[in-house]
Amino acid sequence: MKFKKSLIAVSTAFFLSTLANAADEVNVAFFLEWATPNQVAKVEQQYDDALGVPVNWTNFDAGTQMTEAMLAGDIDISYSQGLAPFINAVNANAPIKLISIAVQYPANDCVVRNGEGIDKSNANELEGKSVAVPLATMADYSFRMMMRALDVDVDEINVVDQVPADAAVSLADGAVSMACGFGADSMSKMYEVGAPLMNLADKEAAGIISFDVVSVTESFAQENPDMVKTFLEVTEQANKEFAADQSKIDVIAKDAGLSVEATRNQMSEFYFPSHSEQLSEYFNDGGIASVAISVVGGAFATPENPALDDYSSVIDTSYMQ
Amino acid sequence: MFVAILYIVLVIVLVWSIVHGRKVIRTERTDAVFGNPIRTQGGYHWVACGVSSLMLVWFTFSWDAGRAFFPNAANELCQVAKLNRALNPVRSAFPLDNRHLLGTRILKRDLHQIELLSEQLGEMGLAETDREKISALISDLRQTLVLQASTEYMAPGIMGRFQDVAARIKQLARDIQSEDFPGPADETRLAEALAQPGWGESSTEIPVLPKTERGRIFDAAAEIMTGITADYSEIRNDGPDLTGRIEDIRQSIEELEAIAVQQEHKDILSDIEKISKRIDDFRVFPTQVTQGIEASLILLEQAMQDRQGSLRFIDAWALPGGNILAGNNACSEQGSGRWLPKPSDTLATFIWMADPGQGYKGFPLFWYKMKPVSEMVDFIVPDWIADLIPGEYGHHDEQGDIDYGFKDSIYNFATGDFDSFSVPVPTGHIWDSILRVLAGLFLGILLGVPLGLFMGLSRFAKGYFDPLVELYRPVPPLAWAPLILTIFGIQDDGKIFLLFMVAFAIMVISARTGATGTQLSKIHAAHSLGASNRQIIQQVILPNSLPEILTGIRISIGVCWGTLVAAEMLAGTTGIGFVENVARKQSDYEIIWMTIIVMGVLGLLFDLIMRFVIDRTIPWRGKG
Secondary structure, three states: OHHHHHHHHHHHHHHHHHOOOHHHOEEEEEEOOOOOOHHHHHHOOHHHHHHOOOEEEEEEOOHHHHHHHHHOOOOOEEEEEEHHHHHHHHHOOOOEEEEEEEEEEEOOOEEEEOOOOOOHHHHHHHOOOEEEEOOOOHHHHHHHHHHHHOOOOHHHOEEEEOOHHHHHHHHHHOOOOEEEOOOHHHHHHHHHHEEEOOOHHHHHHOOOEEEEEEEEEHHHHHHOHHHHHHHHHHHHHHHHHHHHOOOOHHHHHHHHOOOHHHHHHHHHOOEOOOHHHHHHHHOOOOOHHHHHHHHHHHHOOOOOOOOOOOHHHHEOHHHHO | OHHHHHHHHHHHHHHHHHHHHHHHHHHHOOOOOOOOHHHHOOOHHHHHHHHHHHHHHHHHHOOHHHHHHOOOHHHHHHHHHHHHHHHHHHHOOOOOOOOOOHHHHHHHHHHHHHHHHHHHHHHOOOOHHHHHHHHHHHHHHHHHHHHOOOHHHOOOOHHHHHHHHHHHHHHHHHHHHOOOOOOOOOHHHHHHHHOOOOOOOOOOOEOOOOOOHHHHHHHHHHHHHHHHHHHHHHOOOOOHHHHHHHHHHHHHHHHHHHHOOOHHHHHHHHHHHHHHHHHOOOOOOOHHHHHHHHHHHHHHHHHHHHHHOHHHHHHHHOOOOEEEEEOOOOEEEEEHHHHOOOHHHHHHHHHHHHOOOOOEOOEOOOEEEEEEHHHHHHHHOOOOHHHHOOOOOOOEOOOOOEOOOHHHHHHHHHOOOOOOOEEEEEEOHHHHHHHHHHHHHHHHHHHHHHHHHHHHHOHHHHHHHHHHHHHHOOOOHHHHHHHHHHHHOOOHHHHHHHHHHHHHHHHHHHHHHHHHOOOHHHHHHHHHOOOOHHHHHHHHHHHHHHHHHHHHHHHHHHHHHHHHHHHHHOOEOOOHHHHHHHHHHOOOHHHHHHHHHHHHHHHHHHHHHHHHHHHHHOOOOOOO
8 A cells, every 4th residue: 555655665764864874974063152172173174184084064052952963863973062961862871972071161150130139158048039040951950069069959949941041031130030051142141130159169169060072973983983083183183272372263263153252252261171181180080070970960860861870881081092 | 462452453443444434435426516515524434544544653663563562672683783783893894884995995085185295295385305305204104004005014913813803703603593502591691681671661771681592692692793893903004014114204203393493394294293193003904804804794794684584574664764773881772763752651651740749840740739718819809908908017016026906917818818728729731831821812812803803894993903913923922032031021921921922913813804704795784774883793793703713713722832832931930831841952752742742632622622612603604
């Protein structure tokens, strides 16, 4: 029958599409408005030259979408995927791997509205009030970590799920007492009407840091280990060159879709740990990343996708060596 | 078990409905004219046909049927996937899936990079002696690369190591096909494997340890293959000739770097060093030495196919649209098995969440709670009533006692601060969403219908309101989000207003179309019989525009449910759209599909109610 035939056709098409032919080109996911030194290498096609195949860069809005695209076989490497979507994916047993840290940045801020009279000394007054948080993102993670550090009971807070742009509006109107978020635009609007609950030093003292990771699909890493290694080498080189000489910031700004001024501001808060630093301070036993990953893993566990006992199996630092 | 029976029943229903439908069509063909709307009435077998075919597609592509009929298939395919995973690093070096040999690809890439370097050198303004030195360096580099492909400079022992790997793979292929591989099962391991939760019974989804005899073959093979792969990956073409050459190159780079002054001079030297680091991976081999491995891989593949036997057909037919992949810790469903959750799992998630103690984010899906009447009094009676009573509010005296007066009692009453009995009221995500949709719809009808009728009857109203309605109508609701947040805040009123805006535009247009569509002769007839303006509207125009208005309501309900997710994105605290928004960020497909189905079913339910109302209120439709 016709119906059955089309079923066969559809299933065959699906089947064929899973037979990926990876090495003819490499597909990399990245974020716009997120300035990183390797954008110089991207624009100057250093990746294409080093890998010997065309490198296609696709920009995404959210790390979750990067995971989806990786699982669908359209993306091989995600550069600067957020830790939260990566952890959500591996909690759900997705076959992807963390190979390196892309960028470390101060944890997302929570901004208390002026006039609430709340700061870190009396943060428990937030109990019973409304707080805007984009749930299941890194801002959610920061929020939970801050509340834990300041001994505030999250269950007593009326948490409102809002994207940062909306949260900024609600904060200005006084509909919420505090808003947590990310993104230069939304955050600057929040700082207009409020002050961050914890400053950079407070956050670091409490061990609240954020970083974006470089993740790859398992099959790509298995089939093309030398390409993965070369990709990280080129990235490392670009980071080094940028640290020594920032004259190419306009290239980065143009590629990121930001003004040079905004790029400079953003990058002043970024830190790009070198491979040797990552191996000795981040991924060693009890290192910064190892600890943060298990904390984030627990924070985003759901009954359906519980946290893994051990995240070391989804981390492969061998490509940095 | 239940799924398997249901699946068979669905197949029977599908076949029956089609057979029955064709029989009915044959008898009806003669006695109804094409285009006669009566022909669309009845026909419930086609509803059964539609529902069962939809469910069959869902059961099949979500692999629910596959799981019901072949509960061990995923476990066995997981073992095959493990072997594939172990095999992958070797396999990907050969032109089996790829077009070229790994060595060919590396050679091509590195030669291209060296080519770029010479071009770069040609464009640089270096002194002649420097240029010659660098040019010699580059040609050394090229030579070292190219010599890897020649048998003459091959590292000693490589031939033997490749032959060893090829022989081991061949042996593995033979083992897989032999009857007594992998030998008797280890009792404790088998017991451990059998104790695992079944497919989909735990959050691990697919049990990892092999449960069946067929699974054990591939599991054991995967273990052997992992060892072979590790040995293979260590083979490097690093004979003394080639390593010596690379060392020479490194040395000359260092020497030249020491005397280089110009920046571009230094740059090109560091570029040469970069490429030399890639070449010293020594992953290029003479083609003929690796051919044995390629041949044995093909043998292994054949053996795997033979040994899988019926499993390959189960994979293709019962688990269509995706495959099972072995990952770091566990095997996972990929393709439609991942993004299309199984109906039984979705139902289980729904039942689990419907438990009022569980709910989602600490709020039940649909339940009741006891609410004191005082809270409703607080809502209805304004607080300033107490301010109107003469006298003053009580204050405390020196003993700390507070003397409450009549004014305080009134204030306590108005704020609901008194003991009262409680009544059950519905609560939960679903209830909140229904309330929002109904409130938006109700306001839309209440304001939209009179305005629409007015616009259909008055030149002023048409001219005055037309630009307003037509300008805002096509704008997607989400575009209003920031405005609505600023105006209404994060409470329910903003969400309801968003839904109201959607319903309002549709109601205005349908009421207006209904009013203008009234036959002039009917109005004239009523007028000549002495009807007043009011009577004309009530008795002639309103009944005549009812079909349009009711169709408008039907459309509004659908669109309101469609806008709900956007409305609850404004500031999510409760609601079925909020559940969807959070689950989406965590890629929790079972919850996503559950919300989709709940919204779909509620929309359908509302639509069925409207169809019933339409049948009752305007039975004359289509018969005038």
